Amino acid sequence: MLQAIDLTKRYEDQQLALDALNLEIKEGEIFFLLGANGAGKTTTINLFLNFIEPTGGKALINGIDVTKEPLESKKYVSYVSENVMLYGNFTARQNLDFFAKLGGKPNLTKEDYYMRMREVGLQEEAFEKKLKTFSKGMRQKVGLTIAIIKDAPNILLDEPTAGLDPKAAAELMQILVNLKRQGKSILMCTHDIFRAKNIADRVGIMKEGRLVMVRTRSEFLEDDLEKIYMNYMQEMVIENR
Amino acid sequence: MILRIATKELYHNITTPRFITGFVLSLLLIPFSIVISINEYKSKINVFQTEQKQADIENQANVYSAYRPVIVKKPTPLSIFARGVSYNLGDRVKILFGDIPMMSEGKAESRDNPFLNRFFTFDFISVLIIIISLMSFLFTYDICTWERETGTLKIMLSNPVSRASVLTGKMLGTFLTLLPMLLFSYGLCILVIMFFPFIHFTSSEWVRIGLIFLLSVVFLVLFMIIGLFVSSRVKHSGTAIVICLVLWVTFLFIIPNLANYSAKSFVKVRSVENLNFDIQEIDKEFYMKFVEYNQKLPKADWNMTWMVIGGGEGNRIAGASQSYFEKERLMNIFREPLRIDYADKKWSIRKVYITKLGKQEKTAQYLSFLSPSEIFKKSINSLCATGAESHYRFLDQARKYREDLIRYYKENKFFSSYLYFTQQDPKSFMTADEMVNTLTNGEIKTLADLNAKNDPWVFKYFKNSPPDWDINVWKFMDLSQFPQFVYQPAKVSNDIEDSLLQIGMLTTLALILFYFSYRAFIRYDVR
């Protein structure tokens, strides 16, 4: 379970990147956080991972305050970042092996790694190839495998579909649905509204650090999510003028 | 966890081209520098042996005044590691009573071909400094940045590992990458040295080599931490490498040169010519004084000497009249202590000069301590006994030996003895008339008779001379009771004490920088 309570981040340059976010993502729930560039999505994820300190409020992972017990909280969360390069001189399997061991899975075998890579749809011949030869989509899949292997109850994804072709993006969505069925809490940040419509249980729209709207699946299927989203975006364009 | 990250870092490092580059670089430069250093040492040994042979001949004496020993300092094989100032300074000192030694003679530099351009000193340690510092920087300038750029830092830190472990692990991994390079360099060096049987290390020298190695490890770690410090403060690798390169050039080339230059302009030293002029004035004064005294002494009955070998400090005289010998003896009683006094007078001027030089050197030294590589070089030079200190030490001992020798002369009243300048038995000394009689085989009885001939070329009347009037057949004296010069090299413990300050400086710097890098890394923006 992921919880944000009045979570606030003001950067040193006084930029209020996140303004009192209150959010709770339950087990077996996929939450899509939508928003334009600079809305505060990455800031939210970085706060959950304790990469940055909140200036107010707190973030909880499985009830653990991430600033108070950062190492403990990180046992319960996996992370897929946007545009991962990973270790170019290591093979896909070596990358997995290193991060699996860091994530507290020291006893996995080669077969385990292969199995997971097959699950995300990586080609067999890529398993023992150096990552620097991989395409962006393939690297993203390895990044996803790293998150899956950790088998943590919470998953944070920061624009994982950026730069993926439609087929790869669709595969990723399928994997997320499978993970959700296993009871994971999933927070996915994106501005990809079409995917959100497909699989999200709830959708939040973020604007200038504020969560301006949250809709459940049944709500946003009734309303025209795209239209709502576009309205918010337009407002911003007008304001910016 | 730290070990896991270290292993990963190590593996990453050795698969990068810079690792191969580093190895090739050390493989090319290290043997090159060692061969050059060994050749230099070899020629220094040759010069030493020749000089020693020459000194052995020169140090034989048939009268006391002729014993002005030449002492030669044996070059240390450790100069293969660090040449220090040994190349700029001579290793030979002649012990005179009339001068207190200020500098040694016989610079190695002046034996070199002066038409060849002097290149950068290529001793082992200079090359090692270049390799270690360059490699340390190359492997650490992006130690924080590259994983930020590949995004792996974020993924790592999304796991239950602290930033402290990540930093320590990465540094350890990099250290383990670079350590083999260092071991390899030293191994190669020792191996090459083994091929030359004329190079011998004593056990204390092996201890020093061990210490030099340890110090190199400290130096490696320090430069790694400097690289880390830069890396932890910037966001992009490109910025880091530029800063590191600037630091590298500054530390290795700009600071040492600037330090020497500023020391020269801060501490002004008069020219040697200027100094020598003053010295000559004092010498003149000394000369005037003893000439004046000489005129006060009663005249000898005859000024003829059968044979004189001059030069140095005092003549060797044979075949003079008793009164001539006696006058010479009285002269010596006056002149030799005066000579020693005047040596002290000259020393008081020279001491100011040499102290200034020392001050200049110290100033340059302290200014150059702005550069960690210079601190390192300094302590290696003390460990190799090729630094300025070791040279000061040699000269101090030479001066002390001179005092011992003078004391021995005074205690044994050599200055007032005839043997100070002649091997003729005082019992065989003759009056002028007896001499004329002997020389002419009795044909001319007195000096007055000889003078009466009014012949400027008196030698044609001389038919016969006693054998001990020939200085060339005089025997060499047994000098075994004389004080001997034995150079006492500094104890390892002394040199360690000397280099302790530098080691302390390096370690403190490393710790401070590591602390700040750590703090920066804790707040490091992972995005």
Ligand SMILES: Nc1ncnc2c1ncn2[C@@H]1O[C@H](COP(=O)(O)OP(=O)(O)O)[C@@H](O)[C@H]1O
């Ligand atoms: N390190 C930082 N320092 C100052 N401002 C930042 C920093 N990182 C992000 N911001 C600002 O915070 C706001 C939110 O950024 P971010 O969370 O990255 O947005 P998103 O991921 O939704 O595109 C932006 O206006 C951005 O300029």
Ligand SMILES: [Mg+2]
């Ligand atoms: Mg973002």
